[in-house]
Amino acid sequence: MQYGAKRVLDINLSQVRKMFEQASPTAINLALGEPDFDTPPHIIEALKDALTMGETHYSQNKGLPELRKAIVQKLKKDNNINTTMDDIIVTVGASEALYSSINALINPGDDVLIPDPGFLSYQEVVKIAGANAIPVKTYPENGFKTTIKDVENSLTENTKAIIINSPCNPTGAVIEKEDVKAISDLADDKDIIIISDEIYEKIIYDKKHYSFQAYTDNAITINGFSKSYAMTGLRIGYLSAIPEMIDEILKIHQYNVACVDTPTQIAATDALVKSQQCVTDMVAEFRKRRDLVVKSLNEMGLECIRPDGAFYVFFKCDNPDEFIQKALKEDVVLVNGNAFGDMGEGYIRLSYAQSYDNLERAMRRLKKIVEN
Ligand SMILES: Cc1ncc(COP(=O)(O)O)c(C=O)c1O
The missing domain is CATH 3.90.1150.10 (Aspartate Aminotransferase, domain 1)
Incomplete structure (x- = not known):
């Protein structure tokens, strides 16, 4: 069988x-x-305190209000993104944010552009959704940075979304501001959704990080705690998007995981609001x-x-x-x-x-x- x-x-x-x-x-x-x-020890302490205080019940599907408020403030301060706590979903790592976004917004047969070289999950998650992963080739001559030209070269009639990952796994490349702006304009002109995986945002050396959602409503910002706060095993991340997208993504999130575990959400709130x-x-x-x-x-x-x-x-x-x-x-x-x-x-x-x-x-x- x-x-x-x-x-x-x-x-x-x-x-x-x-x-x-x-x-x-x-x-x-x-x-x-x-x-x-x-x-970091203060995050572990917050987690232990949450368990001791009996914070072991479901939270709202979108996540604890205190955490979502902290995420809204973080997005404003670091990313120049103006959003509200209703437009945030706390997810089981950036992985679930990616999975829920793609499965909520992409139809079978759609084309989704993914970076090449790029994080292994993109291709497989796109395949699970029944869509086609189309590589956006990036080149060593250009430090493997994704450029507007690379994206334009890969566009198809059926392109529904573009996944971008900066700083990039596996190359460490960081996209330039002008490309972020140009790709945002392209997304607006052609009604394409940008799925921006910003999980390595904080691990950046002499460059500044730019978020697509600061330039277009057609972008989903995906981020998390695994890399910046060494919390890989605690499985927590989040996404931010306009309400029209959040309403659909919430359906996949709700029926898949209901919510992230509450003590981890409390620990993640501490991670964001305490000293960096x-x-x-x-x-x-x-x-x-x-x-x-x-x-x-x-x-x-x-x-x-x-x-x-x-x-x-x-x-x-x-x-x-x-x-x-x-x-x-x-x-x-x-x-x-x-x-x-x-x-x-x-x-x-x-x-x-x-x-x-x-x-x-x-x-x-x-x-x-x-x-x-
Ligand atoms: C580019 C990229 N996105 C997402 C993830 C998944 O992160 P999380 O642990 O938050 O699910 C990883 C993990 O290696 C990654 O490299």
């Missing part, structure tokens, strides 16, 4: 997960997509690690661009499969760039969400491989 539903049969599981499974428990894992830092020093400190450490990795790889002759955001370096390699297998033998786990799309062919993604010491050790091991 064939158990899988037709639309699910050709959905792929993540290759990144497969890499973990091959690695020994003592390996230096540079395949990870999560900060190695502990969740923990974020500043984490980003400063990421910057040191990025500089170490980029310098070491370039000295080895493994060409890479210095990324402006996220915690990944995307480096060029003549034979990624062979290199990755050799690295595994040296107890270093990496991911083939082609897992992120055709434009990732000939590249390897390295995550520097590992301690500085471990990164130094890993660089010595990679150097050995190159020298041999």
Whole structure:
């Protein structure tokens, strides 16, 4: 008997997960997509207090009012987005925000533009919705930044939405302000929805982050707590959009998860309203690690661009499969760039969400491989 539903049969599981499974428990894992830092203590305290106070019941489907108010203020202050708490949905990570948005707004047969190289989930979630994922190729000459030209080159008659991710996983590229504005204008002219995944917003080095929703009503802002506050296991994120979109997205959210767990929502409120020093400190450490990795790889002759955001370096390699297998033998786990799309062919993604010491050790091991 064939158990899988037709639309699910050709959905792929993540290759990144497969890499973990091959690695020994003592390996230096540079395949990870999560900060190695502990969740800041004040967030943990808020979570514990919430449990002790018996805050273990359902919240409103859209999320706790206090948290949504804090998100509205954050969006105003950081992103120049004017919204209200009715137009926010608190979700089970950015992942659920993405899933609910696509399933609520996209029809089977629609085309959805996704970044190439880009985060693995985009293609599969679009497929689950019965829609077609159309790659927007981005180029190394341009630091893999998405430009208006790249988007225009991929547009089809049936394009219903464009997913944009800046700072980008896997390349660390940060989109330029003029492209954010131009793509927003294009979305308005052609009635296309921009789904803007801003999960790495805070992990950005000498650049400024710009949000599409500041320029167009045709944009959904997706963000979360996993990366900025090292809260990956607490599973919380959010989305912001105009009421016409929120009304539809809420239907998928409500019948899928009802709401996010209440203690986590209380902890996330603390994350937003208390001091942001923990974020500043984490980003400063990421910057040191990025500089170490980029310098070491370039000295080895493994060409890479210095990324402006996220915690990944995307480096060029003549034979990624062979290199990755050799690295595994040296107890270093990496991911083939082609897992992120055709434009990732000939590249390897390295995550520097590992301690500085471990990164130094890993660089010595990679150097050995190159020298041999
Ligand atoms: C680009 C991107 N979007 C979304 C997510 C999912 O984030 P969350 O943990 O909030 O579901 C990730 C996680 O790796 C990611 O890299």
